[in-house]
Amino acid sequence: xxxxxxxxxxxxxxxxxxxxxxPSLTGLRWVAALLVFGFHAGTMRIIAEPGHQAxxxxxxxxxxxxxxxxxxxxxxxxxWSARPGDxxxxxxxxxxxxxxxxxxxxxxxxxLAMLWFADPINPxxxxxxxxxxxxxxxxxxxxxxxxxxxxxxxCELFFYLCLPLALPAVRRARPWMLWAAVIAVPLLIVxxxxxxxxxxxxxxxxxAQVFPLVRSLEFWLGVAAAELMLRGxxxxxxxxxxxxxxxxxWTAAALWIRAELWxxxxxxxxxxxxxxxxxxxxxxxxxxxxxxxxxWLGEVSFAFxxxxxFVIMTILRLTGDWGTGLPGWWGPLAVxxxxxxxxxxxxxxxxxxxxxxxxxxxPTRKAPGGAQRPSAPGGPSAGVLP
Numbered sequence: 001x002x003x004x005x006x007x008x009x010x011x012x013x014x015x016x017x018x019x020x021x022x023p024s025l026t027g028l029r030w031v032a033a034l035l036v037f038g039f040h041a042g043t044m045r046i047i048a049e050p051g052h053q054a055x056x057x058x059x060x061x062x063x064x065x066x067x068x069x070x071x072x073x074x075x076x077x078x079x080w081s082a083r084p085g086d087x088x089x090x091x092x093x094x095x096x097x098x099x100x101x102x103x104x105x106x107x108x109x110x111x112l113a114m115l116w117f118a119d120p121i122n123p124x125x126x127x128x129x130x131x132x133x134x135x136x137x138x139x140x141x142x143x144x145x146x147x148x149x150x151x152x153x154x155c156e157l158f159f160y161l162c163l164p165l166a167l168p169a170v171r172r173a174r175p176w177m178l179w180a181a182v183i184a185v186p187l188l189i190v191x192x193x194x195x196x197x198x199x200x201x202x203x204x205x206x207x208a209q210v211f212p213l214v215r216s217l218e219f220w221l222g223v224a225a226a227e228l229m230l231r232g233x234x235x236x237x238x239x240x241x242x243x244x245x246x247x248x249x250w251t252a253a254a255l256w257i258r259a260e261l262w263x264x265x266x267x268x269x270x271x272x273x274x275x276x277x278x279x280x281x282x283x284x285x286x287x288x289x290x291x292x293x294x295x296w297l298g299e300v301s302f303a304f305x306x307x308x309x310f311v312i313m314t315i316l317r318l319t320g321d322w323g324t325g326l327p328g329w330w331g332p333l334a335v336x337x338x339x340x341x342x343x344x345x346x347x348x349x350x351x352x353x354x355x356x357x358x359x360x361x362x363p364t365r366k367a368p369g370g371a372q373r374p375s376a377p378g379g380p381s382a383g384v385l386p
Contacts, residue, residue, distance in 0.1 A: 024239075024277035025077060026298035027289030032069035033301040036149075037308050037339060039063025044312055045323055046338065047331030056335065061254045062262060067152055068218050069270045070305075074156060075222025076274050078163055079170065080230065088164040090363045095160040097361035099153055099302075101353050103132065106306045110147040113314055132157045135215075138206040149309050151210055158212040159219045170223060175233045181224040182271070185217050186264040193260040218267060225271050226278075234275055239287055242276035245269055297343075303354055304346035311342045 038060030047053040082091075107130055114121055125145035128134040134143050135154035143151050170178075192214065196204045207214060228234040237245065249269040253262045280287040288294070315338060316322040326334045 022077070022080065022278055022281045023290035023295045023298075024281050024287040025073060025274065025289075027287075027291070027294035028073060028274065028277055028298065029070070029301040030294060030297035030304075031289075032066040032073070033305050033308075035060065035063040035066035035069070036305060037063075037342070039066070040309055040312060041335045041338070044309075044316070045325040046312065046316065046321075046334050048325030048327045049329075049331055052329070052332050053325070056332070058254070062250060062266065065263065065266045065270075068263060068267060070152070071155070071159075071215060071218035072222040072225075072267065072270050073274055074159065075163075075219040075224075076226040076271075076278070077222075078160075079167070079223050079226035080278065082167060091164050092160060094362045095157075097358050098354075099156065100132075101357035101361075102303055102306050102349060103147075103150055103153055104130075105349065105353055106147045106150070106310060110310055113310070114146075117317060135210050135212050138203040138211075140202065143206055143210050147306065147310055149306060155210075155212040155215045159216055162216070163223070166223075170227055173227070175228065175231065178224045178228050178233070181220060182228070185221040185224075186267050188217055189264040189267060190261065192263075221267060221271055222274065225275050229275055229278060234279075236272050236275050236279075239273075239276040239280045239285065239289075242269075242272040246273050300343070300346045300350040303349040304342060307346050307349060308338075308342045311345060312338055315341075 038056065040063075041047075042053065042057040042060045042063070047056060111121070111126065113119075122141065122145065125134065125137075125142045128137055128142060129146040129150060132150065132154045134145055135151045135158075137143055143154075192208050196208050199207045209215075225234065236242065246269040249265050253265055257265065277287060277289055279285075281290065313322070321334075325331055
């Protein structure tokens with residue numbers, strides 16, 4: 001079980017909770033990003049051969065839940081890294097500096113691609129996407145518009161707006177209230193299946209999978225878990241056992257468990273892994289997630305997530321394989337090639353857009369002695385998806 005040691009609340013004077021102190025959570029971001037890539041590799045018809053397609057689809061059946069992983073991780077990290085005395089305005093400015101430059105670049109590239117392929121452009125949907133409000137629009141073709149993965153940034157923006165307003169109450173909450181939140185979230189996720197029948201049929205996918213109020217349940221699960229750990233009240237398995245629970249839950253859900261229960265079960269597995277990884281870093285225990293390659297992959301994972309669907313779709317359309325896939329072993333080889341190409345482009349986006357814009361736009365943080373230092377441009381304290 002994880003230690004009950006009280007973790008000193010993150011503060012500028014200690015650096016506790018800074019990106020450098022939880023490198024395992026940075027590594028976890030790559031795991032989540034890879035799950036989402038695998039899901040799209042299996043559903044976007046890169047592979048034409050049915051046998052090969054079945055293997056990829058079987059492995060990554062639950063890959064879409066990587067977004068759920070990101071939302072839980074975001075709530076955990078933002079509470080962990082919250083600093084006493086930090087104003088709401090500075091918090092919101094840091095969040096926008098983190099997510100918006102990358103989003104703007106991909107929005108522009110996606111719009112150019114639509115013009116190149118002579119796709120019809122809905123100006124209202126394009127503007128909603130540009131300003132990251134598209135997740136609030138249940139109309140088909142709106143919430144998945146332009147660079148369609150940016151719907152999750154629309155949800156994250158809502159979370160960012162809410163957290164500074166709710167954090168004082170979270171800090172005052174009794175431990176039993178936080179535990180009640182941890183227990184209630186998976187149950188509420190299960191309740192969404194019968195609950196969505198109250199929504200018109202054409203809006204049920206949006207309600208259960210996109211609607212920011214609904215998806216915020218996962219974010220608040222991470223918030224409650226982080227606050228419990230900061231107080232030394234978290235009880236959970238250490239990283240090896242938590243990882244085993246995650247793999248077992250993933251396998252059981254993919255093979256035997258009804259789809260209605262997937263999200264609830266995986267939310268439990270994900271929060272256990274996140275808390276165990278943070279605990280391993282706090283107490284200096286061994287964690288393969290904080291190896292240098294994993295940390296680097298985690299640092300570029302946000303850019304990777306934003307780029308991957310655009311790259312897959314554009315390449316397949318340029319080669320004429322969109323909707324049909326590549327025959328034989330060319331399909332699996334194309335998946336590997338698209339993975340590497342996406343990773344290379346994500347590294348460029350991270351290096352030449354994300355990092356410099358964070359340094360330029362994010363407000364400085366006070367260092368010991370009242371000096372100013374720039375906000376950390378990466379690491380788990382970025383609190384974004386992925």
